Amino acid sequence: MSPEHDQHPLFLPLVFVGGLLFGFGLGFSHMAQPEVVLSFLQFTDFGLLFVMFGAAIVTGITFFGVKQFRSRAPLTGAVYERRLKSLDKNVVIGGGIFGIGWGLSGICPGAAYASLGIGNVPILYGIAGMFVGAYIQGFWRSARTERNTPATTAD
Template sequence: MSSDSRSPLFMPTIVLGGALFGFGLAHSGMARPEIVLDFLQLQDLGLVFVMGGAAAVTGTVIALATRYLDRAPLTNERYGKREKTFDRSVLIGGVVFGVGWGISGLCPGSAYASLGVGNFPILIGLAGMFLGAYAQGYWRSYRESTSGTATPSD
């Protein structure tokens, strides 16, 4: 989709949505890694309510939008499912994300929100995320260049 068919409100809406998401994470305490780690150890189940509330709002909006609108208002794209097969890359990515989240209490969203509330040591975790993403991209490019074609898991 070309950016010229998007509404002029597309980028401001993305920025506002990201800021609202970050504020929600910070306000709920979910930007603090120790809170997330307590959740993962089943000591503080507040995150269940935060995620459940977010899922309820998202599910309601998606259900209503796909029922009453034929296209997304800001991008003018038709609604549809993103078809992605469940393959080895998805499984490995999920495991890496889960292990990283479990060890550090960080995911990208909460890490940025944590930085926004003044937790500057979180920069080490963010650097690790960027380094991991860069290494994965480099490895994928290397693998494609040596094999000549992309594999189905790419």
């Protein structure tokens, strides 16, 4: 199924509603405050652990339960399947870089946007850094791909 043209008309509004719920939950649980996240990373406040555990339980039940009743996603028509990413050096290095950024800023990408909603305007520096970092990584990866792709005689 093509990604955009065959989507259900409620797809984008429901994504928006999901984002609203996610942002509200982060704000309500105080996880949109970098100070709270840094307290967790310094082992002085374990509230984040309970929030993540609760979210993992709800998500796990939902993903398990939906597959029992439907074989395809209702809005996109995509087949439900597991997409496992192999543990390679890119996952380890990328995860390490992500963790360093999370530790330095005190906030992960989703919570950074929610943090704007509670008035944390300085987080815009962190969000700008995420965009610049993602752009640099994409540019670097495409340059590597072009360099490693051999030219054919038709080129």
